[in-house]
Amino acid sequence: MPRAIVCLLDSVGIGGAPDATAYGDEGANTVGHIAEWAAAGKADRDGLRAGPLNVPNMDAMGLGAAVKLSTGNLPPNLSATPRGGRFGVGREVSKGKDTPSGHWEIAGVPVPFEWGYFPHEEPAFPPDLIAAFLERTGLPGILGDKHASGTDIIAELGAEHIRSGKPICYTSVDSVFQIAAHETHFGLDRLYEICRQVFELTAPLKIGRVIARPFVGETSESFKRTGNRRDFAISPPEPTLLDRNAAAGNQVFAIGKISDIYAGSGVTHKLKGTGIPQLFDKTLEAMEMAADRAFIMTNFVDFDSEYGHRRDVPGYAAALELFDRRLPEIIAAMRQDDLLILTADHGNDPTWPGTDHTREQVPILVFSPALPQGEIGIRQSFADIGETIAAWLGLAPGRHGKTFL
């Protein structure tokens, strides 16, 4: 009996989105540029990695071929000829180049509305929203109130935050209200509680997520974010693949950030994990526990949060290589009728200006022991992934997307 596993490599885009210009991202290509920089010796870091990008296992599943299909160019050290599975390219129809938009569409639900965004101005947040927030929480004020990178802003304002007790509030090009606060000086539960308050206040503005960004350390040089990030997210507007599989009485394993991204909806088993190795361990654990018709989905967030937003090319390359080294463990744990899909939710080209996501197409790399090698082309919506999995698991067809198997 079938099962399905999705490894979502957060932000591992492959360029070529036809609407990239509208986002200022024409030419962005996360995998392609990392491979180019690595081949040119520009992704070396002592003690971490060196030389051309080395991802033979993903490449065998069609990573190089997918980049070529997406952009017309084969990046250095990747191959145009996969050695197993089916490869293709996913094109997003939802307008946001953010995590929930990508994930919901992958689970069969393109986002039918425009998210609310905060302007690239200071203050970024509407004064009446902040006034209501301060009134509800009794806080003495906020710091930040602008677009920022989360690591930069804690270095800039962390000390003042500790002194004043004012939380650091910031946003980005995504539909987010983020709050950074110190885990002990401010308190983790208190941070979660004020996020909950903001989440209620921002719901009418269609803000996708309020994100708690706890950190530790005592000085600007040593402040460090912890794994206790928590996302308070709007619920998807229609039942996703997760809801549909759970409603059919099947297991749905949400690993890492997945449960938060779908607001917990349709999740029957939630497994926490931080970092690529632990997320792999949890995925393997879920594969051991999973019954027939189970759906397992893991979000590997580090590509995005640790390397993409930080514009860290060697770090991103090393993370891809680490993922690639462990991929055979998942393949070895697969049963004959398990389906594995590697894909991504958007791009985050670490060679691109700024620190935000980039509008890109994504790889769709499909593997099942029984499935012959082949190509699935450029899919016109990420929803084709969800629809294919739904069919694989024996669920009734959904409202969006077409199966590609």
Ligand SMILES: O=P(O)(O)O[C@H]1O[C@H](CO)[C@@H](O)[C@H]1O
């Ligand atoms: O710079 P950090 O705090 O990592 O923020 C990033 O993380 C947010 C959620 O993925 C994005 O919108 C981007 O702003």
Ligand SMILES: [Mn+2]
């Ligand atoms: Mn993402």
Ligand SMILES: [Mn+2]
């Ligand atoms: Mn991100």
